[in-house]
Amino acid sequence: MNNKITIPITRLVPGLIIGPASWLGPYIVMNSLFLPAMLQVLDPENKIQLVALFASMGMIVAAISNMVAGALSDRTHSRFGSRTPWIMVGALCFMSSMVGASFSTGIPMLLACWMVGQAALNFIVAPMIAWLDFAPEKYKGTASSAYGGLGMALGNNGFIVVGALFLSQFRLGFIIFGVVAFIGTLIAVLIVREPSNKGEVAEAAAAPKEKVSLSALRHVFPGWSVGRDYYLAFIGKMFQGRIATVHVKTPLRKSLSAGALLSRRNV
Secondary structure (H helix, E strand, C coil), X not given: CCCCCCCCHHHHHHHHHHHHHHHHHXXXXXXHHHHHHHHHHHCHHHHHHHHHHHHHHHHHHHHHHHHHHHHHHHCCCCCCCCCHHHHHHHHHHHHHHHHHHHCCCCHHHHHHXXXXXXXXXXXXXXXXXXXXXXXXXXXXXXXXXXXXXXXXXHHHHCCHHHHHCCHHHHHHHHHHHHHHHHHHHHHHHHHHCCCCCCCHHHHHHHCCCCCCCHHHHHHCCCCHHHHHHHHHHHHHHHHHHHHHHHHCHHHXXXXXXXXXXXXXXXX
């Protein structure tokens, strides 16, 4: 691409704060509060093992979908740009999957909704991080600070207290925070207003066509020499999740039991 697309920092910074806060905050609330409470109600005998199952499978789905979402958005040309369409598809699917999770009557349905939600979430995350590329060169640091320093911090710390208020009504909480994620993401997209990249279509058409083959998958799943740090981080998170599950059974059991007690009180 000869002419790099840039977005004014006055639009980009608010979007880079609201955007990550909108997906990360609701996810943390649902993952740390509502999902354990739901598992306690659906299968109290196996809740500890199920927490480990959901965490492990979720990380696998997230790792794969993150790379797929990034590759797809790189190859997208539309009047709304390359990132916005996938961000909004991800936000809509995430909200829908969380609404489905709220109505789950068994572990299979909840697991299916949660895995769809994990994939959808990464269709928000991967393209949204690429918004940083739209920052003018002299404001790259400002944009990065807005995303990681403010947006992620707000998502990590700003929602959990409000989410705790819905612990006794966690099914409703799934719906509310799913809607919050969608609306917040939509607001961020409207603020950023990613420009059209249809002009890149002709340039892409002029480029030699790549044959569909196993080697072409390297653009989505890079080899070890290129993606070493990503794969090591993924393996580390897998072991971290497993070790944490083994060593915090008692605190988690107490937390889940407390959530179940609150839910019974409010039935």
